[in-house]
Amino acid sequence: MNGRSSFFEDGQFLYSVLHDYSYIRIIIHHIDARGGLLHMSKEAILFTANRPETIMSHGEGMRMWDTEGREYLDFIGGWAVNSLGHSSAVVQQALAEQSARLVCASPGFYNKPMLAFAEQLTALSGFDRVFFGSTGAEANESAIKLARKFGSVHRNGAFEIITTLGGFHGRTLATMAATGKPHWQTLFAPKMPGFVHVPFNDIDAMRQAVSERTCAIMLEPVQGEGGVHVADPAYIAALRELCDEQGILLIFDEIQTGLGRTGKLFAYEHYGVKPDIMTLGKGIGGGFPLSAMLTKAQYDLFEAGDQGGTYTGQPLAMAVGRAVVDEIVSRDLSSHAYELGAYLKDKLQAWRVRFGLRNIRGLGLLLGFDLPEPSGKEIVAACMARGLLINSPSPSVIRIMPPLIVTREDIDQMLATLEHVLQRLNLEQA
Incomplete structure (x- = not known):
């Protein structure tokens, strides 16, 4: 498309005006807390996945922050990608x-x-x-x-x-x-x-x-x-x-x-x-x-x-x-993954009767378990609302795959949040 762009600023917003032969398109960019420009319209992204409205801004180690300044403990790790954590x-x-x-x-x-x-x-x-x-x-x-x-x-x-x-x-x-x-x-x-x-x-x-x-x-x-x-x-x-x-x-x-x-x-x-x-x-x-x-x-x-x-x-x-x-x-992160994975698996095993978790499985820091009902989507959303990122690859399964640098303290924090969510969703077994 042929045309030209001009910009003007007003407080916390930058307006990008695209002049074309047939129309003028105005795009509003929000200036986030770190001083960066953020295109607030998501219409330019081709739909391929159901994503939450949250827009991630930056990360460090086991944590990410969104453009509103909210902090998230990341037990997805970019789908097992961020082996050394964020912004290593x-x-x-x-x-x-x-x-x-x-x-x-x-x-x-x-x-x-x-x-x-x-x-x-x-x-x-x-x-x-x-x-x-x-x-x-x-x-x-x-x-x-x-x-x-x-x-x-x-x-x-x-x-x-x-x-x-x-x-x-x-x-x-x-x-x-x-x-x-x-x-x-x-x-x-x-x-x-x-x-x-x-x-x-x-x-x-x-x-x-x-x-x-x-x-x-x-x-x-x-x-x-x-x-x-x-x-x-x-x-x-x-x-x-x-x-x-x-x-x-x-x-x-x-x-x-x-x-x-x-x-x-x-x-x-x-x-x-x-x-x-x-x-x-x-x-x-x-x-x-x-x-x-x-x-x-x-x-x-x-x-x-x-x-x-x-x-x-x-x-x-x-x-x-x-x-x-x-x-x-x-750093022998393989052994670290083995030890921390065993620690997390033991903690989850202790919840089998209480929350009805079944088939707790996996190797190292690639773990999963079955839920007593297909509530994976609700659990993921509730955890995210409380600052924890986990994954549900299918309605009745939770998958956990944090960065290999995860600590016991990170795991304990994750479990505390997950426990609260499972209680809130009334998944405790009678």
Whole structure:
């Protein structure tokens, strides 16, 4: 749209007047408590989610503040993204130092932070090769493409990937097709073919689904979005055996579970079973857009042009990722997540009879529990009104995934607020 803008200020508001050939549009910007301009109209945002009216302004550590100055204790952590908390000094320093050197070299060149981070990740994970992306869905797309490339080269064109019901792998067309959400199966038709869904933790169903068309099995070791369901050790061991028997790949989606979240640096370490491909995202960048797909040397199969992306190995992201992973490892936040997760789980177990909580589950600081009735939405809203952020991935489930820096005092404060809400909503059992 052609036009010009002019601005004039009046007290606490700035008026932006867009002059066009056919109309004049006036947009009011509120000047918030920190002196920043805030566009108060939400009409310019394409609707994709039901969001509260609250507008977040800034954060530090375990807490965020909105534009009205209200404080929130964050037990969502950006959906398990802010592994080091909000506005981590580690992330700030990495961004400042690298942005002064090189922000983007183009994916057609190596850069120093890319090589250093690749060496760090492969050494820590035990894999040999890494591809970097910006989102978890992009990492999972890379895994899907690599598995199909493997099927083309080594399995006579096999292309099917078996995934699990309740799993979640992203919102691109391919990762939505891979995701085991029944109500997604007809969304954005025609659905991308080549995915077979079977029940989670059911090895017999998995065995029956394998055919000459199968190139890989893909799953989350802990289903996050699906409600925090943990894979059984015997199931994972049987999957590894099945893949070895059939000559197919085992892919672990560790977008949510990787980098210390479950009490180990990687969730696969809980099982003593190593996948052929592993994807990472969320906590790997501490809030900066970053993801990775790792694999073994024998599956380095892509040819030039098969895979790529504008921001692949972007120096800024690489520097942040390396700094975040350094911090997680040097502070042993994996062990911290294990200890604090056990502390929180014990506290919740004590409420089983009192509030009717069922199936308290999870690993480390990725925990969930079932409610006696489908009141998750009401609980989340009531907690937010009292300054606590938690998540309900489905009406009868609460999911808790705070930053890895959470303390016992933070947990006690969270529990005090949650207890008050459960009492207020009359969820105490007679």
